[in-house]
Amino acid sequence: MRIAVLGTGVVGTSVGSRLVETGHEVRMGSRTAGNERAVAWVGTTGAGASGGTFADAAAWAEVVVNATGGLVSVEALTAAGAENLAGKPLLDISNPLDFSGGFPPTVAQPDGRSLGELIQDTFPAARVVKTLNTMSADVMVHPRALPGAHTVFVAGDDAGAKALVAGLLRGFGWAPDEIVDVGGIAAARGLELYLPLWLSLMGTFGSPAFNVSVVRARPDE
Numbered sequence: 001m002r003i004a005v006l007g008t009g010v011v012g013t014s015v016g017s018r019l020v021e022t023g024h025e026v027r028m029g030s031r032t033a034g035n036e037r038a039v040a041w042v043g044t045t046g047a048g049a050s051g052g053t054f055a056d057a058a059a060w061a062e063v064v065v066n067a068t069g070g071l072v073s074v075e076a077l078t079a080a081g082a083e084n085l086a087g088k089p090l091l092d093i094s095n096p097l098d099f100s101g102g103f104p105p106t107v108a109q110p111d112g113r114s115l116g117e118l119i120q121d122t123f124p125a126a127r128v129v130k131t132l133n134t135m136s137a138d139v140m141v142h143p144r145a146l147p148g149a150h151t152v153f154v155a156g157d158d159a160g161a162k163a164l165v166a167g168l169l170r171g172f173g174w175a176p177d178e179i180v181d182v183g184g185i186a187a188a189r190g191l192e193l194y195l196p197l198w199l200s201l202m203g204t205f206g207s208p209a210f211n212v213s214v215v216r217a218r219p220d221e
């Protein structure tokens with residue numbers, strides 16, 4: 001598939017590289033076409049990788065990934081163009097972390113609504129799926145580097161978009177029963193509010209190489 005990755009940070013470059021490795025064409029989007037990090041990423045990633053503005057990338061793509069800073073995501077997606085997002089699955093990996101009061105950051109959810117919902121409300125024709133925001137970039141794309149089963153969540157209102165996202169996640173190495181559908185895009189509230197716990201765990205372990213695993217009773221128990 002042709003996939004636009006909006007965001008040139010560690011998440012955008014990691015997800016972009018893994019998508020290319022797993023057989024997709026990726027165009028990395030940033031505010032400026034000559035963005036240094038995007039140019040460097042294209043240089044090291046090789047065939048299948050290209051760069052452009054947020055709008056160039058989104059217009060070209062069949063699927064769009066939001067890997068921009070959470071507090072600027074609506075701005076970045078507006079620059080990408082609502083018309084270039086319409087009808088397309090939009091994987092939203094962002095976290096609305098507000099560092100203005102120092103560390104630890106707060107999760108910005110005005111009126112109790114998540115950034116995932118705000119993105120869906122602002123771009124109603126996009127098919128938003130919140131996923132992968134609950135772990136570090138390396139764990140997102142190399143799940144088998146951690147021992148045992150662990151969990152990636154998907155939330156969104158469009159069943160077809162969630163199925164497509166699950167396929168991309170399986171391509172990264174996630175097992176089908178590790179991909180847990182937590183419902184509509186309103187479930188993004190909890191996925192974003194997990195971040196304070198993630199940050200505490202990061203402090204405890206001194207490393208981002210961890211994840212949570214949801215363990216259920218067997219159906220007959």
Ligand SMILES: NC(=O)c1ccc[n+]([C@@H]2O[C@H](COP(=O)([O-])OP(=O)(O)OC[C@H]3O[C@@H](n4cnc5c(N)ncnc54)[C@H](OP(=O)(O)O)[C@@H]3O)[C@@H](O)[C@H]2O)c1
Pocket residue numbers: 006007008009010011012029030031032035066067068069070071072075076093094095096097132133134135136137138
């Ligand atoms: N780091 C992690 O391990 C991790 C894990 C889970 C979720 N996340 C979430 O994933 C997202 C990406 O994180 P990251 O650390 O890779 O990158 P980041 O530094 O949070 O975001 C970088 C991107 O944001 C864009 N940006 C910055 N200011 C902007 C503005 N005013 N308008 C439009 N775009 C702007 C940058 O554009 P340019 O390319 O033009 O500079 C760049 O592409 C964040 O929402 C983060 O919370 C991160």
